Amino acid sequence: MSGFQSEGSVTGRVYLDWNASAPLRPEAREALVAALDVVGNPSSVHAEGRAAKAVVERAREQVAVAVGAKPREVVFTSGATEAAGILRQVFPHGAVCVDDIAHDALWSHFDLTHAESGANVLAMGLANSETGAITEPPQRDADGFFPYGARRCSSLLLDVTQVVGRIPWAFAWSEASLAVLSAHKLGGPKGVGALIVREGLDIEPLSLGGGQELGRRSGTENVAGIAGFGAAIEAAMRDLDAGRWRAVAALRDRMEAGIADAAPETIFVGRDGARLPNTACFVTPGWKGETQVMQMDLAGFAVSAGSACSSGKVKASRVLTAMGYDDVAAASGLRVSLGPETRPEDVDRFTEVWAAAHARFRARAA
Known part of the structure; x- marks a missing residue:
């Protein structure tokens, strides 16, 4: 146990x-400490670099399995707040409609500039961090939009930070295009999280530079933090199953x-x-x-x-x-x-x- x-x-x-x-979690601490001794850069092609890359990819697989996604859909970030910044990248010129009780990481992107023509994306938390209340996302209407009040949204971003490892949820059977989460909410280290991107969705990079994370978030990966994240989410799913x-x-x-x-x-x-x-x-x-x-x-x-x-x-x-x-x-x-x-x-x-x-x-x- x-x-x-x-x-x-x-x-x-x-x-x-x-x-x-x-x-x-002790599993996260053990994985994190072990990864600190992996000296290579995950982007390097030599043996040390490949060893570091293997640590990152193992954690990517662990996160993908836990959230019901494909490994290529997992983008490592510094946490859910950074991941939520994708709202500015994917829909920089459109309105973002945010649920009233969403976390500030989403609420800060609230924008009804184009409200008359409808919002491009609905952002909401699946479970509220203050009250624990679970809010089921709206279903797509006959035209493929998510209705939210008087607006109709083409895409859905879910904050599942409080959900993963506590109640059953899978990205694959949700209708979300994007999801965000943080490691430290489930017993992982602080300062690491993930953006889950539906396969086939073309997004602008969260950050520019060396093209890491399949070009979606540049910067050398936090190998130790990512390793702890993977170990923690795997252990969290065991707790849930038990x-x-x-x-x-x-x-x-x-x-x-x-x-x-x-x-x-x-x-x-x-x-x-x-x-x-x-x-x-x-x-x-x-x-x-x-x-x-x-x-x-x-x-x-x-x-x-x-x-x-x-x-x-x-x-x-x-x-x-x-x-x-x-x-x-x-x-x-x-x-x-x-x-x-x-x-x-x-x-x-x-x-x-x-x-x-x-x-x-x-x-x-x-």
């Missing part, structure tokens, strides 16, 4: 922010039940719909999420008030606002995201500490 580095056993802290970044995330979902539900008992006024976002097995997002109106994060941090728990890319921004959550919550509620959300190494005692202790902090909050507000 695969595992992760255990922060709690070393520091006494409990890590409950897996949607921000998963702890490094049913480890079903156990995580049971722990998440146990935590939510305890919180609901302690604070009946708390709202659980997305609880009645499809969502990731590890994610709880709950709102206690008037108790700011950032305040809760700091209180829990001081008590030894790492949790979040939203997307890690938005940390430090004390404001209402754009995602919760888009879901219809008012500004007070949207600023009061807390995200707790678990993983396969989260223990029942971790969840129970968090629930107890959070409930005590909630009681103090209510006493002050009375």
Whole structure:
């Protein structure tokens, strides 16, 4: 059975922010360290270069198998955010229509300049990082377009960063033209990810230079990071097949039940719909999420008030606002995201500490 580095056993802290970044898997660490000793450049034709190229291509195969794609469809990048930059490359002169609750990596490309004539591409997350809510993409209409509100989009880009390794998904049976993901969300190293490009789709390069990655992203490959990515995603799929995330979902539900008992006024976002097995997002109106994060941090728990890319921004959550919550509620959300190494005692202790902090909050507000 695969595992992760255990922060709690070393520091006494409990890590409950897996949607921000998963702890490094031992398989990824081993592959990464081994690749650091591969001295060649993957673009070199000598034996050392071929050895480095073999490391990259093995990881490409591992990623392709995990996401249900062909190896030639996998482009290694520095992460999902860089991969999402393809929106500027593929459709530089057309509109990009982005789902309201998409991650900022996609939302930053929102452009309705050509809204009257329809958007060229719809970009959306398959699962929201803040709430865990799963959103099924629209089906193509009779003319082959993806309907989104009043607009019709010719192509679909999916952010599957929070999905891969947690719920079943395959690029091959999706209707997406493009997909993006990051290694560190599934126990790989930070700073590496992938863009998946449907075979036959002609794209402009993400970066110009030496023509690496079949000309789609120039620059010498991060061999060690890529090796760790491949090992991590392979191990993640083993965990998924073994049913480890079903156990995580049971722990998440146990935590939510305890919180609901302690604070009946708390709202659980997305609880009645499809969502990731590890994610709880709950709102206690008037108790700011950032305040809760700091209180829990001081008590030894790492949790979040939203997307890690938005940390430090004390404001209402754009995602919760888009879901219809008012500004007070949207600023009061807390995200707790678990993983396969989260223990029942971790969840129970968090629930107890959070409930005590909630009681103090209510006493002050009375």
